[in-house]
Amino acid sequence: MLECRLIFCSAPFMCKILIVINLLLILISLFSGVFFLVKDDGKTNRIVKSLTIRVSLSVCLIILMVICYTTGNLQPNHL
DSSP: OOOOOSGGGSHHHHHHHHHHHHHHHHHHHHHHHHHHHHHHTTOSSHHHHHHHHHHHHHHHHHHHHHHHHHTTSSOOOOO
16 A cells, blocks of 8 residues: 655645635636626626625635535644
8 A cells, every 4th residue: 555655635734725716616616607707797697606706615615614624634823
């Protein structure tokens, strides 16, 4: 059995990568919604689809963060 000893294969690192990717997808959806708002002038429903995608990604982000926290892969910073 192969063992991965790199930091890139650790579970906390993968959780953080998935969170960053999810945040980037949320930002892309946000800016596409702004683009559709300016370009379409409210004549199509592409804004609604963009909002639906953004809300779904946000729910997935919350679920991912809860899972990573409960498994111990994501730790809060204590000041």
